Amino acid sequence: MVAEADLGERIMRALILRRVGLIQSGVGGPLIVGDDTMPDVARLQNFLDRNGYPHHLVDPATDEDAASFVAAAPTCLRNLPWVVLADGTTLRNPAETELARAIGMNAGRSGTVVYDVAIVGAGPAGLATAVYAASEGLSVAVCDSRAYGGQAGASARIENYLGFPTGISGGALTGRAFVQAQKFGADLMIPTAVLSLDCSLDDGYFAIMVDGGERIRARSVVIASGARYRRPPIAELDRFEGKGVWYWASPVEAKPTTGQDVIVVGGGNSAGQAAVYLSGLAAKVDVLIRGPELADSMSRYLIDRLAATPNIELHRRTELVALEGSDRRLERVRMRDNSCGRETERDMRHVFLFVGADPATQWLEGCGVGVDKAGFVLTGQRAGAHLETSxxxxxxxxxxxxxxxxxxxxxxxxxxxxxxxxxxxxxxxQQATA
Ligand SMILES: Cc1cc2nc3c(=O)[nH]c(=O)nc-3n(C[C@H](O)[C@H](O)[C@H](O)COP(=O)(O)OP(=O)(O)OC[C@H]3O[C@@H](n4cnc5c(N)ncnc54)[C@H](O)[C@@H]3O)c2cc1C
Structure with a gap:
């Protein structure tokens, strides 16, 4: 692929077009059996979507074949969703790791290989490291606990990335980088959560411990684990996560909002982008911010776009204080206007939370890598080593x-x-060892 550039380009192009064709036509890949209001269907669709993996959904309520397939199973095994693979294997409501293993997404890891560099995180920073390192001949392992793309993968439209005057979705941008890293030979291990880092160099190498108990050894490590969304202190929040409360707005979460009201919480760029994106489907988008203005936290172009979109309304000094609903979905919310203390209740099925993020650095505890008060990794303490940690x-x-x-x-x-x-x-x- 790399040595024969022309041939490599043709193969690459053919494989990408095939993959895009399968995703767009919705015919290839695993079959999810269930209905699209089930939280676990959303979870599985989201996982496959975020990883650019073709799949399609069949609902036994509307598809006769799916109905008879489900009816043929013993009653106690009929709880949906199921995932049916090309070879007929049926996974019953699988965890992401189980599904990834079954479809061969998470291949190349081996305790005996020593990589030149192990990268933790496959967001934009980790993928860029992988592409540049692998293209320059280093052996590279990349682990990500969820999907490639990181936070950017959750962005419906990135408009300020150089070279894309009409914007590009985070999924499309990082999907290209993911394929590019593979083309140069990087081993991408997704989903693989890194649990800890061992910097003792006992056997001369760094080791990262991953879920499942394996160790990945490397001569150097790049921390690219980014940040994780913050969860605001709202009563019963965890009960409704994935059942109407979301931390990103991809097409999977956006589609059910069609013609309905939506709340977006947050005053940053991610909240602004989500509000604009959802306003194209939802009847009305209410944006709740705690402060008096957006100017300090949101880019000017997004503030202007929010103001110019008739079905977006900004609620200043307002926050969500309670969520209510059934076991299946969110049904009502209570909001408080902090300028007068007035609380109002309203029917609501879709809440999108974009209230900032904390560094994903818990896995570094005890390994000697220095972090600041907020948990972000300190770098550049040594002159000329801008990106090196302690x-x-x-x-x-x-x-x-x-x-x-x-x-x-x-x-x-x-x-x-x-x-x-x-x-x-x-x-x-190397010189030191020699
Ligand atoms: C909705 C949204 C919209 C945005 N829009 C824009 C925009 O328009 N323009 C712009 O410039 N910026 C935008 N941003 C910000 C931008 O996405 C981030 O600055 C960028 O993604 C940071 O990249 P990163 O690789 O450093 O970290 P991240 O994107 O956070 O990626 C980190 C990765 O590490 C993985 N990880 C974390 N811990 C572990 C672990 N222990 N083991 C294995 N993997 C782990 C995570 O799963 C994740 O995939 C947006 C952010 C959001 C949330």
Whole structure:
């Protein structure tokens, strides 16, 4: 693929077009049996969508074949959803890891291989590191606990990324990077959660411990684990997560909002983008912000777009205080206008929360990598080593890094930049061993 550029391009193009064709036509890949109001159907669809994996949904209530297939199972095994694979294997409401293993998504890991670099996180920063490192001949492992794309993967339209004047969805941008990293030979292990990092160098290598008990060994490590959405302190929030309360707005969550009212909480760019995106489907989008204005937290172009969209209404100094509903879905919310203390209740099935993010660095506890008060990774304490952490050979890029600019462009830039530092470290380490 790399040595024969022309041939490589043709193969790459053919494979990408085939994949896009399968996704668009909704005919290939695993079959999800269930109905689209089930939270577990949304979970499975979301996982496959976010990983660019073709799949389709059949509902036994409307599809005769699916109905007779389900009816043929013993009564005690009829709880949906199921996932049926091409070879006939039926998985009953599988966890993401089980599904990934069954469809061969999460292949290449091996305790005996020592990689030049292990990257934790396949968001823009991790993918950029993987593409630049693998294209420059380093052996690369990338682990992500959920899907490629990170936070950017949840963005319906990124309008400020260089070279895309009409914008590009985060999924499309990072999907290309994911394929590009594979083309250059990086091993992408998704979903694989990293639980801890061992910097003791007992056997001369760093080791990352992943779920399932395996160890991935590497000569250097790049921390690109970004940030995780914050969960506001609202009573019963966990009861309604995935049942009307969402932390991202991809087409899977957006579709059921068609013609209905929606609440978006938050005053940042991600909230603004979601509100604009949802306004194209929903009857009305109410945006709730705690402060008096958006100017400090949202880009000007989004503020203007919100103001120009007739079915978006901004509620200043307002927050959600309670959620109510059944076991199946969110039905009502209570909001408080903090300027007068008045609380109002209203019927609501869709709430999207975008209230910031905390660094995903719990897995670094006890390994010696320094973090700031908020948990972001400290870098650059040594002169000339801008992206190196307090442990030589361990680097940090993107949103997880203390003081980083929280943007796709800067995450990608740091991913490209860190590869020079990796080369420097690896050649120094090699000389020391010699
Ligand atoms: C909805 C939304 C819209 C946005 N829109 C824009 C925009 O228009 N323009 C812009 O410039 N920026 C935008 N941003 C910000 C931008 O997405 C981030 O700055 C960027 O994604 C940061 O990239 P990253 O790779 O550093 O981290 P992340 O994107 O956070 O990726 C980190 C990855 O690490 C993985 N991970 C975390 N912990 C572990 C672990 N222990 N084991 C394995 N994997 C782990 C996560 O699953 C994740 O995939 C948006 C953000 C959001 C949420």
């Amino acid at each position: 442990v030589p050979g361990v680097f940090a890029v993107g949103d997880v890094r203390s003081g980083s600019v929280k943007r796709v462009g800067s995450a990608i830039g740091e991913g490209a930049q860190v590869v020079a530092a990796l080369h420097g470290y690896l050649s120094g380490a």
